[in-house]
Amino acid sequence: MALFTKPTPAVSPNLPLLPDAAELPPSSWRQALRTAVRDPAELCRLLELPATIVPAARRAAEKFGLFAPRGYIARMRIGDLNDPLLRQILPLADELLDVPGFTEDPVDDGAAQLEPGLLQKYCTRVLLVTTGACAVHCRYCFRRHFPYSEGPKSPDQWQPAIDAIAADATIDEVILSGGDPWTIVDEILEPLVRQLEQIPHLRRLRVHTRLPIMVPERVCDSLLRWFSADGTRLTPICVVHANHVAELGDDVADACNRLRRAGVTLLNQTVLLRGVNDTVEALDELSRRLVEIGVIPYYLHQLDRVAGAAHFEIPEHEGLRLIAALREQLPGYAVPRYVREIPGEKSKSPLYD
Numbered sequence: 001m002a003l004f005t006k007p008t009p010a011v012s013p014n015l016p017l018l019p020d021a022a023e024l025p026p027s028s029w030r031q032a033l034r035t036a037v038r039d040p041a042e043l044c045r046l047l048e049l050p051a052t053i054v055p056a057a058r059r060a061a062e063k064f065g066l067f068a069p070r071g072y073i074a075r076m077r078i079g080d081l082n083d084p085l086l087r088q089i090l091p092l093a094d095e096l097l098d099v100p101g102f103t104e105d106p107v108d109d110g111a112a113q114l115e116p117g118l119l120q121k122y123c124t125r126v127l128l129v130t131t132g133a134c135a136v137h138c139r140y141c142f143r144r145h146f147p148y149s150e151g152p153k154s155p156d157q158w159q160p161a162i163d164a165i166a167a168d169a170t171i172d173e174v175i176l177s178g179g180d181p182w183t184i185v186d187e188i189l190e191p192l193v194r195q196l197e198q199i200p201h202l203r204r205l206r207v208h209t210r211l212p213i214m215v216p217e218r219v220c221d222s223l224l225r226w227f228s229a230d231g232t233r234l235t236p237i238c239v240v241h242a243n244h245v246a247e248l249g250d251d252v253a254d255a256c257n258r259l260r261r262a263g264v265t266l267l268n269q270t271v272l273l274r275g276v277n278d279t280v281e282a283l284d285e286l287s288r289r290l291v292e293i294g295v296i297p298y299y300l301h302q303l304d305r306v307a308g309a310a311h312f313e314i315p316e317h318e319g320l321r322l323i324a325a326l327r328e329q330l331p332g333y334a335v336p337r338y339v340r341e342i343p344g345e346k347s348k349s350p351l352y353d
């Protein structure tokens, strides 16, 4: 049985990757995902927003459901439709517009698939799409149309991907991605990592996740058992995904601190989003807070041109102006690399002024 299911087929968790809830001890993070808000009317009630926005939100949510943990909603301002956190999760009629240039697979993941669930675009590192489930549905998500249901659905179906990694000695890093890998329970993730550890040429284990931001209690002892300097011979690197300083409260700082004390290198990636973080001030505050809680700003991503997200796009020349201003007021390590993904390139492509 699924620990939680999502209301839309657009992104369906690759269950049964999660064992039956009855077999597992109760855990507050799973509870936080199970009780996440999925109904636009409830979101409006919680935040005292006008009910008039519900019909459009419901229509947009038919394609890609609303999904937001209550702890994240609690960081939003009451009654403010322009709240930068709300904008990331509220389905809007704008998503239904067909905008030229915005497509279902803008980064050509389809062409990068080596085995079911295994993508390689860049040399020396591969990406495992572990699940379609996430802790939140980001309206701008570039994988919102990804065919998760075609990927592996149970741990034994990972074998072809693991064999392919074992057969290629040029690969020294595995990236657990998704969806969000940390929506999967440790009872599944730990054995996967123990298998990866057996591959002698692997050196690093990277996780891309929003859980430490969305549901910070996910950074629990059973996670650190396999994802820490002492818990695995692979060097653990965690790339979180924060877009705004209001996401980084004290509970998030504590989660980052737990990871850091466990010897995990922490990086952040941000997507440049209209109405969320498209000012010098917003990006400056975000970088300062990240550094304060021990997270290095890694990438600022130009929006991938995925169908349904056109209203979030900031033109590149505007992004370049923001980065130039940041460079003048922040230490070099606090200025993220401004990049975009161009299908077929050998790395993310830096944007320069």
Ligand SMILES: *Cc1c(COP(=O)(O)O)cnc(C)c1O
Residues within 6 Å of the ligand: 112, 119, 120, 121, 122, 125, 126, 127, 175, 347, 348
């Ligand atoms: C972005 C991405 C990576 C990671 O790239 P880095 O520049 O190393 O952070 C790896 N594989 C795929 C398929 C990616 O899209």
Ligand code: SF4
Residues within 6 Å of the ligand: 133, 134, 135, 136, 137, 138, 140, 141, 142, 143, 144, 178, 179, 180, 210
């Ligand atoms: S957490 Fe990542 S994969 Fe999931 S919806 Fe957000 S951007 Fe997409």
